[in-house]
Amino acid sequence: MTITDRQQLAYIAGQAADARLNLELETEGMVLNIGPQHPATHGTLRVIVRLDGEQVVAAEPVMGYMHRGYEKLTEVRTYPQVTTLINRIDWLGSFANEVPFILAAEKLMEVEAPPRAQWIRTILFELSRIANITLFLGDMAAQLGALTPVFYAFRDREYILNQIEAVTGGRFHPNFDRIGGLKDDLPKGWGEETKGALRKLSEFCDIMENLVLGNEIFAARTRGIGVIPADVAQAYGLSGANLRASGVDFDLRRDNPVGLVYDKVDWKVWTHPDGDSFARYWVRLQETREAIAIVEKLLDGIPAGPVMAKVPRIIKVPAGEAWVETENPLGAMGYYIVSKGDLTPFRVKIRSASFNNVAVAPWVLRGVYVPDVITILASLYFILGDIDR
Amino acid sequence: MILGVELAYWQVTILKIVLGMTAVLLPAGTLVYAYLFKAVSFMQSRLGPMEAGPYGSMQLLAEVGKFLQKEDIVPTKADRLLFKLAPYVVLVSTFLLVLVVPFSVDDTFLNLDTGIYFAMAVSSVSVIGILMAGWASANKYSLMGGIRAAGQLIAYELPMILAIVGVVIQAGTLNMNGIVSAQWHGEIFGWGGIGNPYILTQFVGFFIFLIAVQAELTQTPFDMPIAESELVAGYLTEYSGLRFLLFFIGEFATMGIFSLIASVLFLGGWTIPWFFDFDSNAYNVIGPLVMMGKMMIVAFLVVWARFSFPRFREDQLQRLAWKFLIPISLINIAATAVLKVVF
């Protein structure tokens, strides 16, 4: 089915709902404002839905309640200062936000981080993915009304955050990545502790598989709900697990591993052909397991050596343009840096995953029921800071 | 005559009022503390309230105090009278429901011949209160919650009643004490050691009754009327302070009373096998305790399900009621009727 067919069907469904509304019932539709203050929108996303009974005729997300203007702010900050800002874009997987920016700057400077730094970067990158998606695995269940999994998620995420804190000193906003390497080396004995934490997370994944994924009500609520076909997903620029749940085998970690060492270990990219909310949950669950496996393998092979390349104290990035994107927890995140050889970037275009992921909402929310609005938005998994930047 | 003491009518009335309040508030308080505060916390790997009193046992008082201090807000566009009245209507349903629950032969508020029939009738009153709350709040979320609640409670009334019909057929009476007596005097293939608690013969009915109770109480997986991730708090959205507290008490008191009714119908009521005769006066004292114990068991199932399952969607909920529960309960009635004739 092509995009236009789908769109036409959705349009016809919308029109039919309108017609039913006006002719049979002779009532007006109801406009419901979900958010910006609503328990289901983690952050301040506002969705205006026009309803026919409980069926959505049209839905439109309204953003900007958390727009902080990072693209403007980066233009008055030096390159090392920028990482502090961009930490706050996807605040659940902060370290992963820094990496593509640093990599883009390194690309322009033609600096390469030493191997040890690259390995540790990759490990921390995957840890922030685990910390981020762990919360999704619990939160999605909470959005569907099961309260218990989210407590397990918060409990077990803490093990990972502790490990991140042990290295970087920051639970949420590490600000640890530097142009040319990392701020510090790993603390002693960190690898073993991390493996212990990963075992706990591995158990958590099993619990979630039994408690949430294996639950018949969960399956009934998510299967066939919010189906996004592969071509629509690509046209909207969906990325990450949302794209892979639509059956598109694309993962930047495998397909474009710039500056990170994913090609050094064996791992698998998980896809699901269905493209519905269930598939998105399933893919994320498998990805968490895969990330745990990746970190465990990487921990065994960290090369010795320095963690910082020789870079000037005052960083001036040579003129040029660079685009680097990495597979962040929420999807592909990239920075388009335009430098004029100054201390500050001339222009930074931040491509955040959630912006594109949520852009599909008006398309996918047509004709669903109000409870499904919450299911679909939860399964698309956005962070408000990642939409609004 | 209570425990051999002759009391005047007004004394009995006062006693009944006090005991009625106790019978509503004590289960509610116990359930909230033991399950909502503590058992659920342990399920969710946390401690629950620990500061107010030993192991947080005074937390209930703190909560009540908090709610009483809150401002009682009525939205400007709300229908003031209905809005203010709604929690009381819900609470009235709860108090009416407790009237027919027997705690022993003598410890009953009303020993109606049509006890269970009465209970089913008055339990529907709460729908009116919830619909009033949803409509009068002048809030779209409340309205949707109220309408969902109405659809849901009416749909699940039917399987609940049909599940009870099986018990009634087997016991041959609508009287609650009669049902307890029938279970005590029943025999399992000629063996009367533990009587015949109807959970053994009416396990299908018990199962359907529990599901329907879950839905009637709007607990997860049937909590669409509240559905905090969709409708903020459904029909409760605009309520605060005392009125919210009344809804809250109503919810948990009704949970307790439905558990009591389930114990009467399926678990042998206030009797325990072996220790005392059915006519023993001791049941006037330990009967309420036995009922409390059985209530805790049934209520735990309710709370356990509440904190384990995700929530159904409205259409799935209706489908479950009309396409599965009602046909199954009808089959159950037919089977019970046939077996009743055969044996």
Added chain:
Amino acid sequence: MSSTEVEVGPAVDEQRTALVATLSTKLGSALVGSHIRPGDDLWIRVTVDAWADTFRMLRDAHGLKFFNWLSAIDWMPSPFGRDMDAEVDSILQGKVAKAPEPTVTGYAGGDTRFQVLGRLHNLADRWGITIKADIPDDTLTVPSIISVFVGANWHEREVAEMYGIDFAGHPDQRKLYLPTGFEGYPLRKDFPLLARRIKPWPGIVDVEQMPGDDEPEEAAAED
């Protein structure tokens, strides 16, 4: 390193070179510039009239089905610098204004102040391309590509509110992030960053004085 037209690299990227040649024949005079970073990335610049057609052609003929993002650049040098050393302020303090910096555009060249740029990917063969187009200074209008990639909707709305660029054919060009009545276009270089105007950033060079240090370090010590 200011000259960006010099295309030196460790190796010549044959695939991308061939691709540029193919695009050149297809687009003809509409392709006005290109840049290859060998083994890594590709930029092309087209005329604004061919903007939407280029996207359609790349999607249909080259499998670039993945719409990544769309944005714009204001190539005018900022009159405010980084604000702590703003030119406008030093003029107010009586200093002689320096000659304005020349507008230097990036890869694949550029003739106008504003450029719109978009990025597409071919997920199967794993390569991407950045497409640029100069926007005429007088009209500031560029054709919308919603008919090609529906996902461009929000990106175009964002660019429209941030740069004041009009997307011809966009069905719903309301503001995306900014309040409805917002005046000005924040990402233009001449839009002052008020937070900086009010409270200057402490220090041009971000080198903190450590507890043991006696004096602040020399700014350009190791540069």
